[in-house]
Amino acid sequence: MITSFNPATGETLATFAPHDDAHIATTLDRADKAQQQWAQLPLAERLPHLLSIAQTLRRNKEALGRIITLEMGKPLAEAIGEVEKCAWNFEFYASSAPQFLSDLMVPTAAADSRIVYDPLGLVLAVMPWNYPFWQVMRAAAPVLASGNGLVLKHASNVPQCALALEGVFKEAGLFEGLFSTLLVGADKVPALIEDARISAVTFTGSTPAGRQIAATAARALKKQVLELGGSDPFIVLADADIAQAATLAVKARFQNTGQSCIAAKRFIVEASVADQFVEAFCATARQLVVGDPLAASSTQGSMARLNLRQELDAQVQASVQEGAKLLMGGHALPGAGAFYEPTVFDHVLPHMTVARDETFGPAAAILRVANAQEAVRVANDSPFGLGAALWTRDLDQAHRLSRQIQSGAVFINAMVASDPRIPFGGIKASGYGRELGMLGMHEFVNIKTVWRGPNKT
Numbered sequence: 001m002i003t004s005f006n007p008a009t010g011e012t013l014a015t016f017a018p019h020d021d022a023h024i025a026t027t028l029d030r031a032d033k034a035q036q037q038w039a040q041l042p043l044a045e046r047l048p049h050l051l052s053i054a055q056t057l058r059r060n061k062e063a064l065g066r067i068i069t070l071e072m073g074k075p076l077a078e079a080i081g082e083v084e085k086c087a088w089n090f091e092f093y094a095s096s097a098p099q100f101l102s103d104l105m106v107p108t109a110a111a112d113s114r115i116v117y118d119p120l121g122l123v124l125a126v127m128p129w130n131y132p133f134w135q136v137m138r139a140a141a142p143v144l145a146s147g148n149g150l151v152l153k154h155a156s157n158v159p160q161c162a163l164a165l166e167g168v169f170k171e172a173g174l175f176e177g178l179f180s181t182l183l184v185g186a187d188k189v190p191a192l193i194e195d196a197r198i199s200a201v202t203f204t205g206s207t208p209a210g211r212q213i214a215a216t217a218a219r220a221l222k223k224q225v226l227e228l229g230g231s232d233p234f235i236v237l238a239d240a241d242i243a244q245a246a247t248l249a250v251k252a253r254f255q256n257t258g259q260s261c262i263a264a265k266r267f268i269v270e271a272s273v274a275d276q277f278v279e280a281f282c283a284t285a286r287q288l289v290v291g292d293p294l295a296a297s298s299t300q301g302s303m304a305r306l307n308l309r310q311e312l313d314a315q316v317q318a319s320v321q322e323g324a325k326l327l328m329g330g331h332a333l334p335g336a337g338a339f340y341e342p343t344v345f346d347h348v349l350p351h352m353t354v355a356r357d358e359t360f361g362p363a364a365a366i367l368r369v370a371n372a373q374e375a376v377r378v379a380n381d382s383p384f385g386l387g388a389a390l391w392t393r394d395l396d397q398a399h400r401l402s403r404q405i406q407s408g409a410v411f412i413n414a415m416v417a418s419d420p421r422i423p424f425g426g427i428k429a430s431g432y433g434r435e436l437g438m439l440g441m442h443e444f445v446n447i448k449t450v451w452r453g454p455n456k457t
Ligand code: NAP
Pocket: 126, 127, 128, 129, 130, 135, 153, 154, 155, 156, 157, 184, 185, 186, 187, 189, 190, 204, 205, 206, 207, 208, 209, 210, 212, 213, 226, 227, 228, 229, 230, 260, 261, 262, 358, 360, 386, 426, 430
């Protein structure tokens, strides 16, 4: 069974029988037909559907936010904000798709040579629970706008979110089946990737699962985009605005209860300002209110599952053993929910667990370094390469260092965030390919050359 439970209380909310093979086959057939019809529509006729999806999301944001909070434990205000961001993404692609998908004329010897963007077909989306609406909708908007269909296999702990997403598309009046949810376990993913009706796969989740999906997709020769784990550095140089850096550092680490791929996880601080930064960071982190995610007063909710809390706690205890200095937190909170204290380590060394591994929860690692060059070296000393933040008032230095940091994005004097207007993705063990922006949209299209003779002499 696929079980929906409330991680803040331990209560079971609903159980669902996984979809069987017959249901999967019917769903794929319907999705395939819907996609073929959808692809025939001129782009201008697809765009109102995108706006209708945005309107449906905005109209239902409180109810949808509540489903998110009940299933994965984030504060309700953050959940509602997540739904609004999904609406923005659909609005953005409704206005930008004509530009992103317009023919690109290329001067050659041909009478006319151009690049056109055709749909690929059905895209399988295998998605995680941490932003259960955003992760899906950031993939869905460009995929659908470009004439594809999308089949969702969501994480098994958010089945109600998966069904609610399907409900949004129904209510918005999209072609039936064009966006379909399959309630299945991870064991069904290889067969889905291999199915002839699936043309490509977009995966967001852990690096180990990404490797397996990549191998299956490679064997089937299907296009894939992998958005995997991260251990983002947040570099603070001596000339930075320390107060502002510390305030945003706390947000960057603890929002979504620390369960974000682009959360800042390693705070790499020049030694001359480290005491000042640590004091400001801890003062702000102490103001976090951990509690019932439905209560307006809570700024940190529950982690999404008890086993995830256990994994985080094991990393925290290992780091204590390795000699990291625990400044605050470090324990699970008693009671039925999966709550964990906001945790801060100082004097972390790069080999320690809390710096080496991805910590997917409310635990911050502060590493002290001698200078900017060492900061970049330590930042790059990680298997991951998703995002990075860099704080300094010297903007020439900032732009120079930004080119030396091994990541898919560098945010200067800001925290890393995803934004529909700019590409998002990683390098190294954080995956490959991009989502969002024009480049994200071009991942799941057939970039087709059309050449018309006679050639010029
Ligand atoms: P996960 O265990 O990899 O699960 C993600 C999805 O993949 C779920 O739908 C899961 O299904 C499925 N899955 C798991 N193992 C699989 C396998 N071997 N083959 C095929 N599918 C498989 O990840 P998670 O714990 O849910 O999410 C946390 C991870 O995601 C973190 O590492 C985080 O950094 C990463 N993440 C990355 C981004 C990004 O944009 N780069 C964004 C968010 C999260 P079941 O639930 O049924 O097992």
